[in-house]
Amino acid sequence: MRNIEHNMDSAVPGCRDRWAFAAVGVVVLLAIAASLQFATWLDGPGSPEARRLDTGWFYLRDGVSEPIDSLPCTLDVEGESLVLCRDLTEEEKLHSRYVLTIRSRYASVRVWADDALIYEAAQGREHALGSMWHFIPMSACAQADRLTVELQPYGSDTYTVESMLLDTPGAIRYALLWDNGPVILFGSVCLLLAISVLTAAALLRRWKSQAYAPLLAFALLLLLSGAWILLDSKITTMGGGNYAVSYFLSYAAFYLLDVPFLLYVRQMTPNCRRLLTVLIWAVILNAGLSMALHMAGLVELRHTAVIVHALILVSLPASTAAFWDSAVRRRERLLRFSFLGQIAVYVFGLVSIALYHLDRLPAAKSTSLYMVGLSILIAGMAVDMISSFGKFWRTKEAAEHYRRLAVVDSMTEMGNRNAFQGRLDALLEQNPEQLAFVAFDVDDLKRINDQMGHHVGDQAIYTAALCIRAVFDTVGYCHRIGGDEFMVILTGKAVSQIPKLLARFQREVEARWDDQLPSCGISYGWASAAFSAEAPLTTEDLTRLQAEADRSLYQQKQERKAGR
Known part of the structure; x- marks a missing residue:
């Protein structure tokens, strides 16, 4: 019965959370309803159609x-x-x-x-x-x-x-803002997505997953894409200032746009890596050399675009070949949308470059077609990145599940013997100034098992764990190290509070323990010691403290038996 009650209690926070989310939704709906009921309309700055001086x-x-x-x-x-x-x-x-x-x-x-x-x-x-x-x-x-x-x-x-x-x-x-609405939208979405992807990459890096590398490449592609489209539209110069900043940065963003994409392909596929590496450095060196030559007055920057176009024409089939082997032959699902986006860039990019050199596409609109292909590529890569992140998350959850199985006791949700040993190893590295072990043991567990059955004995162990966790979970590390044996590790200021904590523990036992059990309850004992840099904690100290806590525990057991 107590086990069932505990499960019901543990479900309460989840129910409360759901109700909290539902309440938040209701408040949002009320706010929307109020805004509709008390609608107040204001005039904007006027029509986007400025007067045009196109005649005369x-x-x-x-x-x-x-x-x-x-x-x-x-x-x-x-x-x-x-x-x-x-x-x-x-x-x-x-x-x-x-x-x-x-x-x-x-x-x-x-x-x-x-x-x-x-x-x-x-x-x-x-x-x-x-x-x-x-x-x-x-x-x-x-x-x-x-x-x-x-x-x-x-x-x-x-x-x-x-x-x-x-x-x-x-x-x-x-x-001007109205006329450049699509450009502003594209650039803003790219920059916002880049921030989200960088956040995801930082999380993966913190979790020590190598999956963060393609995410970083994707984030850089988003940043360069958004920056190039925004800067090339010159919307950033609307307020005046140093126009050359937008001019040169737009060229730099476009000239480097191939780099993150090639990095992404190299990280996601095992094919053509040497060729992709050569292309990456060729793109970077060409961008730097073009800037340097322009600054030296030898070549105008706009006249070096033909080299960039040539590098794009070489990069597209190279990346397509790498994608083809993985996405088509091996049928790797995490690359199929990126491959389709690659084909879209291939088509729109080539058409844009061809029309540009044939003077069939105005130079001021040369990015329009390329932006369409780039949008499809980004969308495809985003889908694959989300799938990749989802796969990583599922793998991480599975690893976490097995890790918990290795270090968490399934009955009591405490750390098991493996976790206890890991905590001892960590203590040796930390060298705490104050350290204490508190040992617990269920009295007369054998009698409970013999007279009332092992399921009742398990319930007694579970009740003991509940009492220990209720008091010590927030101040120390609780472990089940044997059948009915528990050990709590306390460090720092919590050591001085042990008498008060044990008094609270005793009240918990009196409230939860079944008086019909042929047992006195739960015995405990403890031992503590201080350490310093001159006298650090050693393995012998750990063994000694555990032994002293066990002796204190069994002394209390003997006193309880004698007092019956």
Whole structure:
């Protein structure tokens, strides 16, 4: 009966936890219901559609003004610069708070209000800090009649002039954020996933599992992917500042993007490892060399992209071959979604690179197709990583189960003899200042077994364990070292509290012990000693203290028998 009552008691916290979670859910539902009942609607910052200055422009060609129907448009360029002009209306000149926003790709920009130079961006051809937004305050054009914009397309025969915005700074920011919504979403999801994956990798590292290595590679891929997409969109430069930071970091993220993926493949498959290692270092060295050559003024960074594309073209079949042997031939389930994502990157990446070099895909949108393939790859790798983590967790739980079987007594949930020996070994390393052993033994267990059966004897042992754990579980280490023999190890300040703890233990026994048993209850004895750096704990000390605790225990047993 006491065993059944204990099982019911141990189930109570679980029930309470479920009710607690249910109560939290109810409160959340009430909060949602209240927000709907007392809905209060506020106006946002306005429409994302900022005013566009796309009409009224003309460009100079051979000294002759040619009208432009509307922006964006692609124009033939025969000189080193493209000059756009527009006559300002009286209404446009009145809006001094407005900002004219221009985005150019690989071009320096100069803007005149009549004959006055009011804006000049980029440093010239050798820096090629392209695809940036230019914000020109209209307050500089208040007295001007004509706006002139000079763009340098850097050696191209044609130049695409993007749409221009003219509105308040707030409307401009809102429009740019809205237009780049998918990019912001992709980058944010990548960065949030990276944090989650890094947390999982840290846990695996703490648990001494080698599975953390591919997780780290996956997290790095997420970080570089999100950073590249965000930085390449130039959304990070919307507030101004050092544009070159976004420019060079976006190139670095793209140039290094192959590294974590190849690391992941090398760690997840046993195939092509030497080739993958060579490719990893080739990608890293190319990225560093490209940056160094640009800084030395020898090669423009954008002109080194062809080498990166070549490395990607080599890396894709190499990683595909490694995946093919493991995911297809050996049918390893933990790689199948990564393999499908690899195929997606293969397709979209090759199409993107081909269209880029054929001038069929605008340079400003060259990441669009690649982002689709990259999203599929990340999704596939995420599924495989979750499956891998789940497999590790199941293995860990199984290992924990067998570990518990090795060190935990199944009847009493105390440490067994193995755990007791392990604790003794740990004590020798720790050298505690105060150490005590408290021994316990069920009185007349043989008589209980003979007269009432072994199942009642087992119940007596279980009751003894309950009493010991109720008092000593929070202050010491409780072990069942024999049939009805228990030993508690106490260290530090808990040693001085042993008399009080034993008094509490005696009350527990009086409350739980079955008086109908042919037994006096549970006897106990203890022994303690102090140690120091000069006189450290030794194996002989452990043996001596256990023997003294046993002698104290049997002395109490004899006194109880004599007092009957």
